[in-house]
Each structure stands twice: as structure tokens, then as C-alpha cells.
Amino acid sequence: MAVQVVNVRRPAATFSSAKPWLAILKGMWVSTRHFLGNLGLFLRGRQDFAIHFPEQRLVQPPALRGMPVLARMADGKERCVACGLCEWACPTSCITIYPAETADEVERYPEIFDIDMSRCMFCGLCEEACPEEAIIMSRQLEIASYTRAGSLWHKADLLVPVEQLKTRTDYIRRNYER
């Protein structure tokens, strides 16, 4: 692949630049806060600090990035036009697309669209790269599989009706200013 090398200027951190120390202090404050909070609960008699999955589940924030899925339109077709930008943006190269031609006005669609979920790291770069709002980070986190082949998701498994993705599409429109 034609890869362009960009040399990033990284100024060395010094003791006098305050930021690294601030970050460490901030991190320590988070730990301390949790420790003190849990200590308080413990002193008041609480014994069990685990969340009993799957009976109990955390309420996830709207910014949650679950597995990437493909938006399915009302006509049952994908919104994706197989432009290949997510495939290029993906840092783990877990997306594989083979485009093909369609008679529809959009001209092309993904004949094959595979995501290897065992490699996906839920970074959301595919979603950010997509010019069509066609690949969306869903709220789906439970994607374990008994086999390696089961981790390879094909287009048919990835399609999700676009209405079900509203939480996330609202969120990204707000945040990416679309």
C-alpha cells in the first residue's frame, strides 16, 4: 500500500511542563475517590461489590461504542456504497470489502462486507471516516463466539435497521457536527 510517512514533532516532556503531573494527580484522585467511596459503603455493611452479569447490567452512557454495524434502510438495502474509507481507516485492518455495481442510483454496493470482530478494538474510526453514515458503532457488546469463524461477521449479520441506531447517530451528529 502507498503509505505516506509523516514525522510528528514530539516535544520532550520536562519537569517544568505542568501537564504530565496534573494528569497523574487527576488519575490518583479518581482512584482515591473510588477507594474512599467503596470504603464508606463497606463500613456501612456492604459486602458484595460485583455486578452480577448477565442478570445485572450496567447502564451504558450514550457515547458507548459497541460493535460496528451497517445501517439498513427502509428498503432493506444497506446504506453503504463500498467506498472503502472505513477499510482504510481501520487501524487493525479488520474490515474487508469487495464492491460491486448496482443499477440503483448509488451505482455501487458492498457485495462482500466482512468485519473480523476478534480484531476490532472498537475505536470507532470506521464510523468517523464513513461519508455516508453507513457504519455505526452500535450498543451491542455481547459478541463472544465459540469459534474463530464465528468472530467473522458477514454483511447479512451486520445489517441493523437504521431506526435502532438512533441513540448513536444523534450522538455522532452532535459531536462530529454533521
Place this chain on the structure above:
Amino acid sequence: MSNPAKTVRITVDNQVIEAPEGATLLQVMLDAGLDIPHYCYHPKLSIDGSCRLCQVKIDGMPKLQISCNTQVRDGMVVHVADPEVELTRRGVLELLLLNHPLDCPICDKAGECWLQNFAMRFGARHARTIEPRRKHGKRMDIGERILLDQERCILCRRCVRFCREVSKTGELFVFNHGDHSLLDIYDRRLDNDYSMNVADVCPVGALETKDFHHRMRVWFLEETASVCPSCSNGCNIMISAARGKIWRLTPRRNDEVNDTWMCDAGRLNYKFVGDAGRLVTPLVAGEGGPAPANWDDALQRAAGAIGDFVKRHGAKALGGVASPHLTNEENFRCGEMLRAVGVERIAMAVPRGKHDDFLIKAEKAANARGVRELGLVAGPDDGLEELLRACEAGEIRGLYVCGGDLLEAAPAERIDAILGKLDLLIVQDLAARPRFARAAVTLPATTFAEKDGTFTNHAGRVQRIRRALATPPGWRADGEIFTTLLNTLAARSERFEIAAVWEAMSRDGGRFAAIAFDRIGPEGAPLDAA
């Protein structure tokens, strides 16, 4: 050209550049490595001056000048990094984008599109219009191999000039004027033998080849500089491969051979590389016909069969058929191997076809000249008739055949009768052909895209080909097959390394001796200059 042009000096943004007098200012600046946006200018086409993007400021001129239609003069002072030039470029790009469909996600050109690139580097980042964009023809089928998208066209007229000046067929025109201008065909379809070059000269995705349409993104392609294997002209090409497959061939500039063009037939002739019918395991004759064998066993069998045959019938009864598709190095090793065994008669079958007075040559193989220069074959028909007669007379009873061209070199009955009489047949070919079914051993051949080496074109120019695709583990390319056989049959210990083979070729005399392997540059090296 006998009078070398006078050299003049010009100044571009305080940089002094030397150039031959009368040269095109734009080309001089591009050659000096300056990033000057331009669309309609193409080094191999006439000047059009229609896109207005290449404008620069020249001292002493009342207004900006298009650099593609300006000749350099001594002492010329040019400004490129200039607010007026920058504003003009931004304006030109904005006008070009006014009605542009922004199809990038579905446009084959995306990633190598001059409109994308120059708009990002020199244009404004945001559109100022909200009006709907003009609608025109999409995916118009204007030729056997070409599609036109009128909305994407920026009217640079490169394609029009290509059809007028290079293919000399004149199918494309710009109709109407001003805002209504539209590119289209008129009285005939764009079907000339070089039609696909318009997709290369088109700076945007308005002209696309059907072959590459919606198939692969250009940013996934790895490009390898090589040479077209489809005729003896040896046009310079780029092989674009990704995911273990070739997706397209495009011409590469070589002013000594093909300028920046190639023919459609050559461009499309790459599918045999990934053909499902290709032979991928050696075959050896068994009870029930040819059966797959591993490489070592098959090569052992071949060497054993040749050895036995020579013991029984004498080396004179063995003939060889060299292949014009193999490289100079492979053919040299092939000759070494056959001669070490004692083979005297070697012939070559060259496929022939249509030719013209531009690029397309009648010999449909890249290296026939190389085989002749190596002295493997002689005579106007490359010794073929003599070899066939010797077979028919029973003087030759065994053949080592490289490639399937022999099957087409004479009427089928004649060839089949000859093959039917042989006591030994060894074949090295891309496919297992039924007519070679009597072969004792059939060894898979390797295509031009899977190996390194050199071809000698019809005019005696030696040019490098390079490996673009990997072969499976354990695979033996043609040169390695010959080398293994040579080592087994003549108790030698050679290896097949191109530079080393080249040295042996030089020691052997012949015209290759005068060319040092590392001197074969991107334009190749002519045998004559040596």
C-alpha cells in the same frame, strides 16, 4: 535535434532554474519539482490552455499568464507563491467544483483524482453555493471498454486531443459552449484499439474503464513497474495488485518505447495470471493418465526421463521448443540445460496477430527477440519447420516444450500427429492442455507478474520486469526448473539468480555482454548502443 538548444535561466520565486530555450514554462517548473496545479496540459498532447489553472505571474506582463502556453525566455522572472496567483487558483477550482457531483465515494478515480488533490492543496475548503447542481449523463456506455460520466467532466479536452492526435480516430467532442459545454461521442462509439488511455489522461473520474469500474480502491493497490507481456513492443507498465490479485495494468512513461500509452488488448490481458484453470501442481504420467505430484518428484522424473531417453536414442533425437514468453535469463538457462544434454535442434513458436504502425506488433509475445539474440534459434521461422520435419522423419523422438504456442504453430492434425509419435514429451506450461496429455511430466509455468527478469523488445531494448505477486511456498519458477534439471543432468551446482545468470550470459558472448545488469534503468537499455 542536432543543434542542442541554447540554455536559458529563469527565476521562479527566487529559485534559478536552467532550461532549454523555448521549453514550456509549466513543464520546466514541474521538472524542477515545483507543485503547479494544472489539468489540460499533458506532456504528450498539444497545448489547449482551457483549464486556466496553471496561471502564474510573470514580471513585465500586464496580467497572469497560463504557464502551459508560455515559453521560457532568458531572464524571465516568475512568481508562483503570490497572493494573486493563489486567489486565481482558488477561483478556478471553485468554478470547476460549482457543478461537480462530489461522487468521490463511488468514483473509481478517488484517491488518484487531480480534482481532489488540487482542491485539497490549493482550493477553498467550503462551497459557497446552495443551488442544486446540474444533472447530466451518468454511466454512459460510450464504447466497448469505456464509460462516461458527464457530470464529473471538467472539460479539459485531454481525451478529445488524445483521440485526435494519438489514436487519430476523433470520436470525442465537446458540444455547445460556455456553461452548456458537454463532452460526448458524435457519430461513432469510442472503440479504437487505444481507447482505454482516455481513462488515464482524464484527470478526474469522468472517463472510466469498464474493466476497473467499481472493483477496487486505488489506495489499496501496490504498483510494480514492469513490461507488458502481450506483444513484442514491450510497452512499459505498472502492475496494480492487491490481495494477491492483479486489478489493472496501466501504462508507464517511456519515451523510447510507448510514450505514455498502451493498447487496450495489452491492458486487458492480465486475467490469465489469476485464471482458475492454471496448472498449480506438476503432473506426471501414471497408469490412469496425468496425476499430480510434488515438485521434487516431478523434477526427478523429468530429469530421469531425459537421461534414459538420451541413453536409449542419443541426444540428437531430443528437440527443444523455447518460449518467447520467458525472460532472457530463463531462456539462457533453458539453452544451457538443453545443450548440456546434447540437444542440437531448438525451435521457437511465436504467436502472431493483428498489428498497426503505432504500438501493436504482430508477434504476440514479449521476448521473441531475446531468444534470437541468445542464439537459441535461427532462421526466418525460428527453426520451427525444420524441427517439425525432423519429428515427422523420426529423427527427433523426444521434445522438451516450453509453452503452449507450439499447438497453434501449424495445423492441429499435423502437430497432433507429431506429438502422438513421440517417445518422450516434457511440457512446461500455464495450463494442463488435453493435446499435451501424453506428456511424461508437465511442469507449471510462471507468469510475467510472478517473477523478475528482463525482456528484449522487437527493437532490441532490454527492459526489466518485476515480481508483483507471490507464488505459493515451494513453487519453482521457470528459471529454477531449468536450473534444477541442468544441475541433475550435467552434475552442476548452479543457482538461479538473475544477476549471476546475467554474468554467465555476458561470458557467453553475444550482444548481452555489453550491458551491465545494473545499468538497465527505468527506460531499459538498447542492445545497439552497446
